[in-house]
Amino acid sequence: MECKIAKEVAEAEFEKWAEDMDLDHDTDGMDAEDLTAFNKQKNRIVRSIMQGALVFNDDGEAVFTPQHKNAKSTDPITFYESDGASLKAMDGKKKNQDMSKTFAVMAAMCKVPPVTLVNLIGPDRKVAMALYALLMD
16 A cells, blocks of 8 residues: 655654553553564554554544455544443453453444444454554553
8 A cells, every 4th residue: 555644744643642642652661572562553553644544633533444455344433532431341241252342342432333343354453453452551
């Protein structure tokens, strides 16, 4: 996919989003494992910004538009800050249904049906999971 936004601009956008969402993005205090995980998620998000698939609205929230050629939907998905209600979405899931819990919380955060996120394919799913991981950390 072609880049529509320069890497430096995309990285600045990521930093602004991290500040707006009060994310722990200071890598100085991270151990090697946390740093590796953080950089993996950050790189996915920065690439998505560069491709124009991920933008930020006036409230600083991430708005992701699926790009995969076989996407079931290309409707934009907004990743709002999590709250207690989004966390409660996992209450109805059974003990060992970890992925169902994850998608339930993500769907509550995004205010979409869980199937919207379950249907994301490949790189689209990875970007959504990266946004979720950083917002939930």
